[in-house]
Amino acid sequence: MEFKQPELLYALFLLLIPLAIHLFQLRRFQKEDFTNVKFLKKLIRQTRKSSRLKKWLVLTTRMLMLAFLVFAFAQPYFPAEDPEASSNEKVVFLDNSYSMQATGQNGELFATAIQDLIKSLPENKEISLFTHNDEFQNLSAEELTAELQNLDFTENPLDLNALLLKANQLFNASTNEKDLIFISDFQRNLGLEKQLDSTTNHHFIPLVPESTQNISIDSLFINNREANEISLQVLLSSTSPYAESLSIAMYNGEELLAKTAVNFKEDISAEAEFKINTEEIPNGILRIEDAGLEYDNSLFFSFNKPKPxxxxxxxxxxxxxxxxxxxxxxxxxxxxxxxxxxxxxxxxxxxxxxxxxxxxxxxxxxxxxxxxxxxxxxxxxxxxxxxxxxxxxxxxxxxxxxxxxxxxxxxxxxxxxxxxxxxxxxxxxxxxxxxxxxxxxxxxxxxxxxxxxxxxxxxxxxxxxxxxxxxxxxxxxxxxxxxxxxxxxxxxxxxxxGTLRNPKLYYETGKDIEIKIPLQTQQDKVVHLLSKTEDFIPRQRSLDDNTEINTNGLDITSGNYSLEYNNENKGHLSFNSSRSESELEYNIPKQTENIRIHTNIGAYFEELKVASQSNELWKSFIIFALIFLFVEMLLLKFFK
Known part of the structure; x- marks a missing residue:
């Protein structure tokens, strides 16, 4: 125990004053015997003993009361376990990959993490936070709360190397003590086998889903193509055996083209085939109903009218x-x-x-x-x-x-x-x-x-x-x-x-893809890639009677897009995110010298608060002083 104002402890010497007064009042009385009062001797002796005991008890309670008051004004406290914990620079990583759509005890993992962060962020302390595709540096709790409420999932998650590099860029280079708070479900494809930097304190907060059951639409390809009919093959997978039949529907925009049901085999995979009598499907969508991850319940595709x-x-x-x-x-x-x-x-x-x-x-x-x-x-x-x-x-x-x-x-x-x-x-x-x-x-x-x-x-x-x-x-x-x-x-x-190459039904987002379009362009006009909400101008070059576009640097999200040139539609393209997030296989890290595991977000910030704050005791001493004052009053009033 330590004191903030230890010089006040000299006031304890003042306790000698009531002690001296008490000893002065306890002087001996001279005995004097009187006739005919012998029957009172026993009663007088008992009264004298009671009076002496009462005075000693009053003295004790009074001195304890004064002592506790002195201690209270000296402000005693137990020092913090880690007084530097709150002053360490902190960078928080919040995983916003699609696997965080899984459901935990309190609902969707990503939404729960955001709410826990909002509740637990320390006030009057600036914190940096980043996700796979966003970063916010040195924001207050109020500013960070506003940003957290606008976060969404990313199409293209980064690997561990890129995340650690991003975190190091957010840390101040002159800071010696750095805390990286890593909030994630720690899916296996994150790659935690990498050796972590020993100069950074890593605090891992794993978010574990209640169930790893998930069914996803893996891929779609053309199985056979004839003059007016195309046969489309769909591959589906489940993370665990699934006994029930599953309905899968194919749409062109809002128009239902076909619907069928599939049954999963022992190897937790299934196939479905659709035969469509059409020359073109500009806004194709495959859909299933599954309680697991949401993003892989749809797959966008487009089939352009083939050129001879x-x-x-x-x-x-x-x-x-x-x-x-x-x-x-x-x-x-x-x-x-x-x-x-x-x-x-x-x-x-x-x-x-x-x-x-x-x-x-x-x-x-x-x-x-x-x-x-x-x-x-x-x-x-x-x-x-x-x-x-x-x-x-x-x-x-x-x-x-x-x-x-x-x-x-x-x-x-x-x-x-x-x-x-x-x-x-x-x-x-x-x-x-x-x-x-x-x-x-x-x-x-x-x-x-x-x-x-x-x-x-x-x-x-x-x-x-x-x-x-x-x-x-x-x-x-x-x-x-x-x-x-x-x-x-x-x-x-x-x-x-054999030369009628089946067209690519869709492309993967986040990839550097070169797409050749059968279109002749002029130098002063460009091809646009349009969706309902986006308008991209990709890198492009003319190749004889074709135009090659490149998706590098474009933040393309999953969906159907149209190719526009000179305000005319020249075809359709579709994009889907990688299905790697659908596996739901986890690699929860183990606690080591520079890795600490915390059960949840609130627990980490509470531990941080406890570790960085000293335990103030002056209130307890005031309470004890009041207790002894109350005991003294009782002794004076009721002890005879």
Whole structure:
């Protein structure tokens, strides 16, 4: 125990005064015996003893009363356990990732944390606070309360390294004693394995949900696409076994497109398929009803009306119009050029190129074909009966493609089909044994290739290698009846359909994404990315007849957006946040030398208050003084 004014303790010497007075009053009386009063001796002796006891008791209570008054004015106290605790610079981190939507004992974890902070913030003390996407430096309790009430969840949470770096930037560089108060559910993906700075006192306040049951829409992709129908596959997951069926609905804006129910398997996953008869879904939304996290109950997507694949056919003396009847609009935009009238601009923008019975390939054409092949544009080569093999093989060597070898002048049946190849998958309901086989009169042997369709001698008729589809025989009517075979339509159609790349239904927020849009722009006009509440102008550049936009630096939130150019709609894009927050797996830290764990926010600030405040005792001494004054009054009045 210590005293704020210890010099007042000298007043205790004043207690000698009542002691001296009391001793003076307790002088001895002389005894005098009288006759006929002997019967009073016993009574007088008892009265004298009672009087002496009363005076000693009064003296004791009086001196104790005065002593406690002196102690009270000297202001005794027990010193604080940690007097520097309140003066340490404090930075608070409040986790506002989507996993904080989970429900705890008092409701949503994030909302509860905000309310506890508002109740517990110390007055007359400035504190810095930051979240994954906001920061507030040196604010009073009143100012911080106003900011806390406006906080919301973030689409893109930071990892532990970025959070610690952000905290260090908020601390004053000249401060020696630093307290970092970390309020979070400590989800496993936060990465607490990192070694923490030993110069900072870390106070961790874990917020634990009551239940980790959560169902989320994980992903959506195109399973199959036809002219007027798309098949969409949805993947869902649950953090724990879920026995009941779950309803899932698909909307285009507010219009309900389809609805179905799914059942989860033992591996806590489920799938759903939607077949939609539409060419375009600009504002697609998938929704489920789940009591877990809210953000992953919806998934935004958009399906733009597909543009036809650009097919360029280069021919010399052979008829190629049969390909026009296979690769038709709206899936394909097919153009046929003779070798001497070739439009190189259209060639360079083609999605698929077919060389139909060219006798040779010029150097300029080879260079252009190699460039577009390097951009993953497939090439289909139908040889002529009079091929210049050296010229062809030099070109094929540059593409690292299969090579022509020996020429054969012998009628040969086309009999073998590789049903497992993507070109032939779904063409036949079952393997065909009895088939009206087509035939050729002449053909070339091909080496180093994967056979898709083969002759009866197992030599390849249609082969594939490194993005090049190579026929070993000319397809004109004089050399082959393959044009009249039922195989020709699925073969060429499926080769062309391979270029109909399924569009990206949505992108992930917070990523640096480059998106190519089939749009020609002028230098003085830009593409806008619009939602109901936002208008972004992304970084963009023109690439021939395309425009490439980049989402770097844009604070895009989940939702459906439209692409606007020159006040006209040019397409739709959708964005969704990462589903990593849906896992609800936690890594609660353990208490170490520079990590202290607190049960809740209020407990931390109460501990801080207790540790930093001294225990004042003067009120207790005043109370004891009053008690002894009261006892003295009782003794004087009732003790005889």
């Amino acid at each position: 694949a650009r097919v360029v056919i280069i021919t010399e003396n052979a008829d190629a119009t049969f390909l026009n009847r296979i690769l038709t609009f709206p899936e394909f935009n097919t153009e046929i050029f003779t070798i001497d009238q070739l439009d190189f601009n259209k060639l360079n923008n083609a999605d698929i190129v077919i060389l139909n019975e060219l006798e040779s390939i010029s150097g300029a054409l080879q260079t252009n074909l190699k460039n577009i092949h390097s951009n993953a544009v497939p090439l289909v080569i139908v040889p002529s009966a009079n091929n210049n093999l050296n010229a062809y093989n030099n070109f094929l060597n540059r593409l690292n493609a299969p090579l022509f070898t020996e020429f054969h002048s012998k009628e040969t049946l086309i009999t073998e089909l590789f049903f497992g190849h993507p070109l032939l998958q779904g063409v036949f309901k079952e393997k065909v044994e009895n088939f009206d086989y087509p035939k050729v009169q002449t053909y070339y042997s091909i080496q180093n290739a994967i056979n898709i369709i083969s002759f009866q001698n197992n030599s390849g008729f249609l082969v594939e290698g490194n993005g090049v589809f190579l026929f070993s025989a000319a397809l004109n009517n004089e050399n082959s009846n393959f044009r009249n075979s039922p195989l020709i339509v699925p073969v060429f159609y499926n080769i062309g359909a």
